Amino acid sequence: xxxxxxxxxxxxxxxxxxxxxxxxxxxxxxxxxxxxxxxxxxxxxxxxxxxxxxxxxxxxxxxx
Numbered sequence: 531x532x533x534x535x536x537x538x539x540x541x542x543x544x545x546x547x548x549x550x551x552x553x554x555x556x557x558x559x560x561x562x563x564x565x566x567x568x569x570x571x572x573x574x575x576x577x578x579x580x581x582x583x584x585x586x587x588x589x590x591x592x593x594x
Contacts (some may be wrong), residue, residue: 531579536586548583551576
């Protein structure tokens with residue numbers, strides 16, 4: 531997910547995307563623990579996407 535895409539979202543969309551990414555992160559951690567994970571690089575991508583979304587949410591809240 532690109533930062534420009536994240537900045538273009540509304541706070542409600544960002545919150546929903548954050549929930550979806552946290553669910554995906556949980557599932558990936560579960561797969562990793564059981565040894566069933568195929569896309570190991572996705573764990574890092576999801577973690578960074580969560581950080582991007584949280585950063586943009588905080589800046590939008592600070593502006594309001």
